[in-house]
Amino acid sequence: MNAKSPVPRAVLHIDMNAFYCSCHAAAEPKRYAGRPTAVAGSPETRHGVVVTASYEARSRGVRATMTVTQALRTCPELLLIAPDFQLYRRLSKAVFDIVRQYTPDVEVFSIDECWADVTHVPFCGSTSDLAREIQKRLHRELKLPCSIGIAPNKFLAKMASDLHKPQGLTEISLHNLVEVLWPMPVGQMFGVGPKTAERLVRMGISTIGALAAANPEHLSHRLGKRGRQLVELANGRDFAEISSAPEPLKSIGHTITLAKDLSHPEDMATVLMNLADQVGRRVRRHRLVGKTVQLTLRFDSRRTITREQTLPIPTALTEILYDTALSLLHNHLPKAAKVRLLGITLGHLQPEETAILEKHSRTNGTPESIQLSLFSTGSVFEDITGSSQQNFIPSESPLGNALPPPQQRNLDRLRRLSQVTDALRDKYGESIVLRGRMLTQDESQHLREHQTRGTSLQKDILSWPEGGETWPKDGKET
Ligand SMILES: [Mg+2]
Missing domain, CATH: 3.30.70.270 (Reverse transcriptase/Diguanylate cyclase domain)
Structure with missing residues (x-):
């Protein structure tokens, strides 16, 4: 309407x-x-x-x-x-x-x-x-x-x-807006976060009523476009439609807080494999592909960093997510760091079909096999892709020689294998097909237990078990 x-x-x-x-x-x-x-x-x-x-x-x-x-x-x-x-x-x-x-x-x-x-x-x-x-x-x-x-x-x-x-x-x-809404503290207003509330209070606007009476010009000067909108809302004016279509997903990610801080890169790689596995599964279930891989690291000091890499070709493949996250870890992990939380997010999502169309119009006749990464997963893929030559990881890297050598990846084969393993896991459960690295003692393997998963995320993620559609709050799942 x-x-x-x-x-x-x-x-x-x-x-x-x-x-x-x-x-x-x-x-x-x-x-x-x-x-x-x-x-x-x-x-x-x-x-x-x-x-x-x-x-x-x-x-x-x-x-x-x-x-x-x-x-x-x-x-x-x-x-x-x-x-x-x-x-x-x-x-x-x-x-x-x-x-x-x-x-x-x-x-x-x-x-x-x-x-x-x-x-x-x-x-x-x-x-x-x-x-x-x-x-x-x-x-x-x-x-x-x-x-x-x-x-x-x-x-x-x-x-x-x-x-x-x-x-x-x-x-x-x-009619009752004035008595009901206006006496409330501005921080309780929907759409006003703690930071905005603090700024408003500092400007002398501590109730929704005061916000309603504020000069919109003045407020938009201080808070940007949002300022004018807030004055409108405080006056009870909101023309936003009820939209029954779910917002398209912009990113899909998982983070995990570890019970014990990790200091060995090898252990971190294992957690990354489990994260990449579940992120890949979800992205593929939505029939999406993404172009940026983001790695989140929180250290024992609670300092948190995110580092991002853009892929040459949008993907939903676990192996590429893992490789990219591992290469980000290799480049950004400080020496002797202790890691408390790890996360992988795939961003700039788009439907699989549009990505395929774009690729065909752009690169007619590109060879299928592409050197995608410096690192291999040391996984079940070795036997179909063959192993290779050289170790690109510099010896002073905190990852040292913990990781197996690089190799060529055949994208089409990986894709077909993903389809087969996804179908098996949909039918028989997540643990029916696992890569060796995924069997661990740490809690990252619980990411596969959909029944309990979500508590480390502390967010309400709405994902239907049968259809697989997801409606996150702001188009971003974490
Ligand atoms: Mg509730």
């Missing part, structure tokens, strides 16, 4: 309450319903932090991002639950399926939030009656609580759903 249409819109923002904990309570009510629970990642390692706490746990002082130890000290009867992302994805899909029974105009914002434009939904009753019905159905059919915001636009609906939790139903209109 037209953004500037004179018909006032009716927009719902549906936000599931303590979603991960609620999913466990729904799946095993005898064990978890009505009890203080917390979903926490790997309690035995240092990223054992609370990801979500149930409302019963929150009322006893447990908060997200607390360490497991802190949480148990605060609430000794707390029940800790290991994450089950398959369960969350399944229930998330069930939630959105119910909402879509009312309108096709549903915009998924994260695994547990969506907007729905219900302007034209035939329903006898008010918009809040409709919202109440959806809320009741989600509770009755899925045993999941949610808060719903009702408003004439996305921004106000989002603000409204946040006001009463759990199981709230809150309406913000252009």
